[in-house]
Amino acid sequence: MHEWTYEALMQELTKPADTKTLLIVLDGLGGLPVPELNGKTELEAAQKPNLDELAKRSMLGLSEPVFPGIAPGSSAGHFALFGYDPLRYYVGRGVLEALGIGFPLQEGDVAIRANFATIRYEGDQPIVVDRRAGRPPTEETKRLCAKLRDAISEVDGVRVLIEPVKEHRFVVVLRGEGLGDGVRDTDPQGTEQPPLSPVPDPDTPENRRTAEVAAKLVGRIAEVLRDEPKANFALLRGFAKRPNWVSFRDLYKLNPCCIAVYPMYRGLAQLVGMTVLNFEGDTIADEIAALRRAWNDYDFFFVHIKATDSRGEDGDFQGKIAVIEEFDRHLPDILALQPDVLAITGDHSTPARYRAHSWHPVPLLVHSRWVIPDPTVDGFGERACAKGTLGKIPAKFLMSLLLAHAGRLERYQA
Amino acid sequence: MHEWTYEALMQELTKPADTKTLLIVLDGLGGLPVPELNGKTELEAAQKPNLDELAKRSMLGLSEPVFPGIAPGSSAGHFALFGYDPLRYYVGRGVLEALGIGFPLQEGDVAIRANFATIRYEGDQPIVVDRRAGRPPTEETKRLCAKLRDAISEVDGVRVLIEPVKEHRFVVVLRGEGLGDGVRDTDPQGTEQPPLSPVPDPDTPENRRTAEVAAKLVGRIAEVLRDEPKANFALLRGFAKRPNWVSFRDLYKLNPCCIAVYPMYRGLAQLVGMTVLNFEGDTIADEIAALRRAWNDYDFFFVHIKATDSRGEDGDFQGKIAVIEEFDRHLPDILALQPDVLAITGDHSTPARYRAHSWHPVPLLVHSRWVIPDPTVDGFGERACAKGTLGKIPAKFLMSLLLAHAGRLERYQA
Numbered sequence: 001m002h003e004w005t006y007e008a009l010m011q012e013l014t015k016p017a018d019t020k021t022l023l024i025v026l027d028g029l030g031g032l033p034v035p036e037l038n039g040k041t042e043l044e045a046a047q048k049p050n051l052d053e054l055a056k057r058s059m060l061g062l063s064e065p066v067f068p069g070i071a072p073g074s075s076a077g078h079f080a081l082f083g084y085d086p087l088r089y090y091v092g093r094g095v096l097e098a099l100g101i102g103f104p105l106q107e108g109d110v111a112i113r114a115n116f117a118t119i120r121y122e123g124d125q126p127i128v129v130d131r132r133a134g135r136p137p138t139e140e141t142k143r144l145c146a147k148l149r150d151a152i153s154e155v156d157g158v159r160v161l162i163e164p165v166k167e168h169r170f171v172v173v174l175r176g177e178g179l180g181d182g183v184r185d186t187d188p189q190g191t192e193q194p195p196l197s198p199v200p201d202p203d204t205p206e207n208r209r210t211a212e213v214a215a216k217l218v219g220r221i222a223e224v225l226r227d228e229p230k231a232n233f234a235l236l237r238g239f240a241k242r243p244n245w246v247s248f249r250d251l252y253k254l255n256p257c258c259i260a261v262y263p264m265y266r267g268l269a270q271l272v273g274m275t276v277l278n279f280e281g282d283t284i285a286d287e288i289a290a291l292r293r294a295w296n297d298y299d300f301f302f303v304h305i306k307a308t309d310s311r312g313e314d315g316d317f318q319g320k321i322a323v324i325e326e327f328d329r330h331l332p333d334i335l336a337l338q339p340d341v342l343a344i345t346g347d348h349s350t351p352a353r354y355r356a357h358s359w360h361p362v363p364l365l366v367h368s369r370w371v372i373p374d375p376t377v378d379g380f381g382e383r384a385c386a387k388g389t390l391g392k393i394p395a396k397f398l399m400s401l402l403l404a405h406a407g408r409l410e411r412y413q414a
Numbered sequence: 415m416h417e418w419t420y421e422a423l424m425q426e427l428t429k430p431a432d433t434k435t436l437l438i439v440l441d442g443l444g445g446l447p448v449p450e451l452n453g454k455t456e457l458e459a460a461q462k463p464n465l466d467e468l469a470k471r472s473m474l475g476l477s478e479p480v481f482p483g484i485a486p487g488s489s490a491g492h493f494a495l496f497g498y499d500p501l502r503y504y505v506g507r508g509v510l511e512a513l514g515i516g517f518p519l520q521e522g523d524v525a526i527r528a529n530f531a532t533i534r535y536e537g538d539q540p541i542v543v544d545r546r547a548g549r550p551p552t553e554e555t556k557r558l559c560a561k562l563r564d565a566i567s568e569v570d571g572v573r574v575l576i577e578p579v580k581e582h583r584f585v586v587v588l589r590g591e592g593l594g595d596g597v598r599d600t601d602p603q604g605t606e607q608p609p610l611s612p613v614p615d616p617d618t619p620e621n622r623r624t625a626e627v628a629a630k631l632v633g634r635i636a637e638v639l640r641d642e643p644k645a646n647f648a649l650l651r652g653f654a655k656r657p658n659w660v661s662f663r664d665l666y667k668l669n670p671c672c673i674a675v676y677p678m679y680r681g682l683a684q685l686v687g688m689t690v691l692n693f694e695g696d697t698i699a700d701e702i703a704a705l706r707r708a709w710n711d712y713d714f715f716f717v718h719i720k721a722t723d724s725r726g727e728d729g730d731f732q733g734k735i736a737v738i739e740e741f742d743r744h745l746p747d748i749l750a751l752q753p754d755v756l757a758i759t760g761d762h763s764t765p766a767r768y769r770a771h772s773w774h775p776v777p778l779l780v781h782s783r784w785v786i787p788d789p790t791v792d793g794f795g796e797r798a799c800a801k802g803t804l805g806k807i808p809a810k811f812l813m814s815l816l817l818a819h820a821g822r823l824e825r826y827q828a
Contacts (some may be wrong), residue, residue: 033786041786066826068807069814070423073827086827087418096828354784357825359818361805382786386803 006083007246009412010400014253019340019406021254022291022301023398025081026327027074027265028309028350030362030382034317042312042320042352043363044381048328051344051365052379054335059371060380061390062361063345063398071359077347078268082302083252083399084245091271092181092240097171099267101163105242110179110210112172113238115187116144116231119195119222126222126233128191132168133231144231145170151224158213172236174213180206183214187235195235210239247273248300252403257297259290260304269302284323288330295337309357312350320352341405342367343398344380361392368405420497421660423826424814428667433754433820435668436705436715437812439495440741441488441679442723442764444776444796448731456726456734456766457777458795462742465758465779466793468749473785474794475804476775477759477812485773491761492682496716497666497813498659505685506595506654511585513681515577519656524593524624526586527652529601530558530645533609533636540636540647542605546582547645558645559584565638572627586650588627594620597628601649609649624653661687662714666817671711673704674718683716698737702744709751723771726764734766755819756781757812758794775806782819 004012031041038045065072065080066087075096076086091099094111105111118130136144145164152160158176165171184199198214200207214236225232248256250273258269261282270276275298279290287303294301305327311319334342342365349360363385372389386392393401403409418426445455452459479486479494480501489510490500505513508525519525532544550558559578566574572590579585598613612628614621628650639646662670664687672683675696684690689712693704701717708715719741725733748756756779763774777799786803800806807815817823 032784039787039789062805067420067814068811069816069818069823070427071818071823071825073825076827085417087423088416090827093828351784358784359815359823360784360786383788383803386786386788386805387801392805 006085006396006400007251010083010251013410013412014251014403014408015410016253017407019408020295020299020301021341021402021406022303022334022337022339022343023081023402024303024305024334024342024344025078026305026308026324026344026346028312028348028357029346030349030351030358030360031312031317031320032351032353032358032360034353037317041382042317043324044379044383046321046324046328048324048380050328050331054331054367055365055380055384056377057371057373058365058367059373059390060377060385060388061364061366062385062388062392063364063395064361064392065348065395069359071357072348073357074264074347075268077395078265080395081345081347081398082248082272083396084272085396089243089245091243093238094171094181094240095242096264097165097169097238098173099271100264101165101171102263102266103163103171103173105173106175107242107244108175108177108179109242110174110181111240111242112174112214112236114170114172115235115237116141116168116170117233117235118230119233125194128188128193128195128233128235130230131187131191131235135167136231138164138166140231141165141167141170144225144228148221148224152217152220155213155216155220160217168231172217174210178206179210179213180204181210181239181241182207183211183239185237186214186218187237195233198236214239243271245272249273252300252399253408254300255298256300256302257294258302258304259287259294260302261287262304262306265304265306274302284326284330288333291334292337308346309350312352313355315352315355317352340368341402343402345398362395364390364393364398366390366401366405370405420499420810420814421665424497424665427824427826428665428817428822429824430667431821433822434709434713434715435755435816435820436717436748436751436753436757437495437816438717438719438748438756438758439492440719440722440738440758440760442726442762442771443760444763444765444772444774445726445731445734446765446767446772446774448767451731455796456731457738458793458797460735460738460742462738462794464742464745468745468781469779469794469798470791471785471787472779472781473787473804474791474799474802475778475780476799476802476806477778477809478775478806479762479809483773485771486762487771488678488761489682491809492679494809495759495761495812496662496686497810498686499810503657503659505657507652508585508595508654509656510678511579511583511652512587513685514678515579515585516677516680517577517585517587519587520589521656521658522589522591522593523656524588524595525654525656526588526628526650528584528586529649529651530555530582530584531647531649532644533647539608542602542607542609542647542649544644545601545605545649549581550645552578552580554645555579555581555584558639558642562635562638566631566634569627569630569634574631582645586631588624592620593624593627594618595624595653595655596621597625597653599651600628600632601651609647612650628653657685659686663687666714666813667822668714669712670714670716671708672716672718673701673708674716675701676718676720679718679720688716698740698744702747705748706751722760723764726766727769729766729769731766754782755816757816759812776809778804778807778812780804780815780819784819
């Protein structure tokens with residue numbers, strides 16, 4: 001007996017339609033009750049008349065990113081919202097780090113997350129003294145990366161691309177033929193021990209080739225940095241290639257675009273084949289303006305708003321409220337575009353009181369002609385969503401739900 | 415593409431923390447509306463001020479043991495609560511029967527559920543007349559087992575251990591090298607037909623060995639019981655070995671203990687590697703006292719309270735209410751221990767009006783620092799839980815949820 005997968009079913013059932021679907025992700029939207037807010041959450045406490053009014057004529061529910069208890073990272077949270085089961089679709093740390101700085105990864109590239117580190121030598125044997133080289137300021141890391149770039153552009157015919165990230169972190173991309181990404185980390189995860197050698201795992205010719213190049217690269221880096229007082233070595237982690245997944249376009253028969261400011265989210269959208277729009281500015285207003293300009297050219301729009309998550313991670317519940325209220329003021333402009341389907345949710349919760357991504361399911365609002373609103377709802381909030389007419393749905397099924405509302409799904413079986 | 419299993423993900427993401435988690439299982443907790451209680455359920459009708467007060471500052475939801483419509487047995491219900499998917503983790507009847515009487519099964523033992531039966535002979539051919547030997551009283555079964563034990567201690571070098579259970583039921587454990595548990599039942603499931611031979615299935619050397627020993631054992635039993643007026647034969651069912659599953663400790667990085675009175679639940683906890691505590695007495699007060707004494711020595715506590723289920727099976731809704739009220743009086747002592755995470759639920763529903771395990775999802779209360787209470791809740795009950803902010807979750811994800819609340823789960827992916 002053959003079992004339909006989500007992917008096969010989507011490719012079978014989706015059909016084009018003259019409808020526009022808008023998915024707005026307020027990153028880290030969900031919150032927890034805050035004593036200073038009389039036990040309301042950030043979302044519940046925000047003055048957001050437009051969202052509250054919309055909630056009354058929409059379906060509310062909760063989106064579960066992975067399964068109960070699992071707090072997803074940004075990639076897992078977004079893959080789920082895009083319908084890519086995060087337990088099956090995930091990318092290595094090297095790729096995420098490269099996406100995070102907007103590095104244009106090409107097919108076949110091996111991306112590596114690198115740390116500047118401090119070592120001392122016992123004879124010829126390097127011993128790790130500080131795995132983060134005293135956390136140099138980012139400016140210092142930029143200088144170190146420039147120095148490495150000047151000295152090293154290739155190893156054994158493989159191009160070496162080096163980009164600073166933040167503090168001690170930088171990205172190395174190996175570009176060449178026949179490179180595998182199955183190579184173990186060289187970070188020994190502790191000090192007073194030698195760095196590890198890059199070991200191919202599993203032992204294939206491609207992985208062996210990458211491991212050999214990486215070993216030589218580490219030696220070259222150590223030579224170039226020999227006289228640096230602190231950052232005199234590099235540890236390599238998360239060897240990874242950009243995956244080659246079925247695209248949004250092929251999966252859903254959509255022409256999708258992404259409006260996001262942060263490189264990470266632009267990169268995640270690109271991974272699933274969205275067109276990533278370039279625009280001036282980095283405010284919500286700038287994003288909405290870009291949305292308006294693009295409105296006629298696409299039929300699916302992913303708009304990512306970062307600051308809800310940032311304020312949540314800072315523990316700044318007033319700041320998070322302010323972002324929600326800022327978004328609310330733009331909602332009429334969004335509604336004026338008359339999307340056929342509008343979903344507003346988050347990729348995960350980032351309660352200001354928790355100061356981190358949490359596992360709590362995320363408030364979800366779906367609006368279209370085909371909703372069953374709840375007349376007792378008085379606004380958009382965690383508790384209204386927990387009792388919402390949409391119920392709790394796995395985030396990985398949000399796209400199929402939105403496609404249905406958009407008139408883009410055939411019936412399953414006669 | 416590699417898919418993360420629950421087990422692999424838990425082993426990857428769990429981390430130690432200085433927190434204590436308490437899972438209290440009121441066996442068969444869920445109920446149905448009872449006309450004599452003005453349509454309230456047992457749980458709703460109980461006078462339980464402490465539970466009701468706790469419910470107001472907790473998250474309520476429903477725990478689905480298997481999937482809609484499936485009424486689980488005690489083992490399936492508990493395996494689910496422990497995070498062992500009951501559709502993948504289950505043990506044979508022989509093992510459950512042995513656990514139920516507290517038999518200390520060793521690795522490699524084959525446990526068999528046996529019935530005393532009545533046969534007559536047609537020539538040398540036995541014919542089953544009564545599959546339960548007229549349901550002898552348990553005292554009689556004890557005498558019969560003692561008689562068998564005196565006469566039979568081994569067969570072909572395999573040790574034979576015989577223990578009475580209840581009425582016509584007893585347990586046979588075969589202990590020896592190279593025994594398989596793939597052997598078909600000898601119970602023909604009807605009368606006026608010969609008992610079946612123990613057939614190895616599949617036909618492996620290990621299963622063949624067990625089948626041969628079992629066939630000889632049945633002959634020896636028939637000899638020993640030849641002159642008994644009713645119980646002159648034994649039918650064997652549910653050949654099973656104790657499984658060797660990943661332990662709670664390895665899965666969750668917890669140091670767990672079990673506080674339970676009944677052997678079955680102690681055995682189930684032991685199967686997943688919990689330390690099973692011994693203590694005096696069998697009341698809820700005795701269990702709470704044991705909990706208090708153990709509080710400093712473990713970080714996960716499974717407390718099992720049986721009587722809710724027993725009264726439910728009896729159809730005694732007032733009795734079930736009395737048990738819930740008794741538990742409620744002890745709740746302040748439990749809360750005084752200040753568990754970081756407290757879950758109160760059942761392994762399944764046993765509505766007094768249904769007089770059996772039912773398929774209804776089970777009321778679930780989760781308390782920690784990180785909850786979203788519902789201000790409209792006025793108590794702990796089936797209908798409050800059905801509308802609760804936690805929603806309905808598969809029981810097999812309760813542990814991951816509790817670990818998150820306990821600060822014991824890393825984020826999934828960056």
